[in-house]
Amino acid sequence: MMRIGHGYDAHRFGGDRPLVIGGVKIEYDRGLLAHSDGDVLVHALMDALLGAAGEKDIGNQFPDSDDEYLGADSCLLLERVCRILDKKGLSVEYADMTVIAQRPKLAPYLDMMKEKLASVMNTGKDRVNVKATTEEKMGFTGRGEGISAHAVVLLRENG
Secondary structure (H helix, E strand, C coil), rough: CEEEEEEEEEEEEEECCEEEEEEEEECCCCEEEEEECCHHHHHHHHHHHHHCCCCHHHHHHCCCCHHHHHHCCCCHHHHHHHHHHHCCCCEEEEEEEEEEECCCCCCCHHHHHHHHHHCCCCCCCHHHEEECCCCCCCHHCCCCEEEEEEEEEEEEEEE
């Protein structure tokens, strides 16, 4: 049996922190505001994985009211989500993600994101896809106020 999940996340620019997307540090003068490291792509991916597994979202799994997750590395949280999948006998068949950002330009980082996320999820690089787009200067991402991301995953039941 296959299961599908969708995840979405968005964060505003702000604060004096590095910009991390897809587990990769991006050269930029601003980071994203969040309780954790603000990795909008990993957050969308985790919600997609949790949704496909029939679990509660990342806000329930890793609440921003808990200081354990203050500044947390989102890839470490992704590892925890993958352990939930393992316990349920689920594995990643495919993950497709899109980052929406007017700036910075993300094309030079996409392969690194793909490799990092495949590694964290312990799956093949051929089972992960990461894309980036702009919104042609429309909306909050188009005005450069923040970044958002969508993720769609397909999980298979091991058996």
